[in-house]
Amino acid sequence: MELAEAGGVGMADKFEGLSKEKRQRIINAGFEVFSQNDYRRASTDVIAARAGISKGLLFYYFHNKKSLYLYLFEYLKKMLIKLVVDEKFMEITDFFEILEYSTQKKMEIWQKHPYFLDFAMRTYFSEKEDVSPFLKKTYKELEVALYRQCFSHVDTYKFREGIDPFHILKLLVWMSDGYLREVNMQGNGWDMEAIKKEYDGWIRMLRREAYKEEYWL
């Protein structure tokens, strides 16, 4: 009875036995709806409809809403780790090159799975939801782990004294988030070219700010 709570292993045997296409349809519907509404307002009716199945069937696969959500959360975690961390990360040693590469990756993910980022955001900012207690821990852990994984082998000697790379990283993330939100708000389609150009400009600026002069390039 409690196994659904723990981690989602084995709870969805019925679901795992589905055809890949159908499973994907349901997963996508889940991410879409959970990324657009907070947990409470994300309606199982809507998810089922978006997935093209009946609500009854949805609850046939996932015993309740919470276990569906946790399943999606685990799925996201696995996907992120699989997509973000590859061997190439280990080869790059320059902080800003890693940054550039990971950003490119992020863009790819975002184009392929447009709801991932919003979903992750919502998990992070969710308050007073049925689900939130254990999420925040997990999310913070994941963030730190990914950072460790990606930036552990960075050329620290290139930095000025008193500059914290993690800090620079955060700054860039905030800027890009803000920019993306802005563009999103305008409602235009995405001008990926312009975004990239802008982004590169910021990186150049931050490089000058953070690196010793001899590494400016």
Added chain:
Amino acid sequence: MELAEAGGVGMADKFEGLSKEKRQRIINAGFEVFSQNDYRRASTDVIAARAGISKGLLFYYFHNKKSLYLYLFEYLKKMLIKLVVDEKFMEITDFFEILEYSTQKKMEIWQKHPYFLDFAMRTYFSEKEDVSPFLKKTYKELEVALYRQCFSHVDTYKFREGIDPFHILKLLVWMSDGYLREVNMQGNGWDMEAIKKEYDGWIRMLRREAYKEEYWL
């Protein structure tokens, strides 16, 4: 019947006749609840409870939820203009000095009226709400108007060619928003000193980025 829709003038005569303290209590409750929930979920029950009055009385002052919301919106607009735009803005001609001054103002507002910013954010990002249609226009207008007011008399000759001051402004807003959100998330109380220091660092960086070298200072 339609006067409540237009602008809220005269619709709340009962409300305007209240004691300043009580009026303020209700206004604060409204901002608090509307800043923490989106329009639909912002419950009039909760607002009334937070204000320490009965729900019936709330609807005695404001005929319905929408007119309460619009009243708060107008109130916010007036307050922002009153608080942000003073004579001093007209005296400063250096872009970054204006920036610094307006940021300081923003901080003051934020400490005095902690819900203003979130409320404004929600109005801007609200989707498919009963209220949203006319809000976006108004908000955009307000933003542009404030920008014009504040930065119309700026020393443009100090900028490098190809640099758009408005662009720089946006960037800084994004960074500060991100930073504030982050600090907010940690749940610590505010270390205003640290925030200010950090902010100044960014401004210095952006100044070097945007100004011709002879104006770096």
Added chain:
DNA sequence: CATCCATTGACCAGGTCGGTCAATCTTCAT
């Protein structure tokens, strides 16, 4: 005591939500 207004909170109708379940449809071995 009567009048007038501020104030209350139980109450209503409408809507949404998660979750259930008897009934149906598919599949397939016999």
Added chain:
DNA sequence: ATGAAGATTGACCGACCTGGTCAATGGATG
């Protein structure tokens, strides 16, 4: 053809929450 087993449906339920109402109460005034 038949029947058993599993997959699938969607009407339905009760719990909850919403904006809004209204008869009843309180209190001040003259």
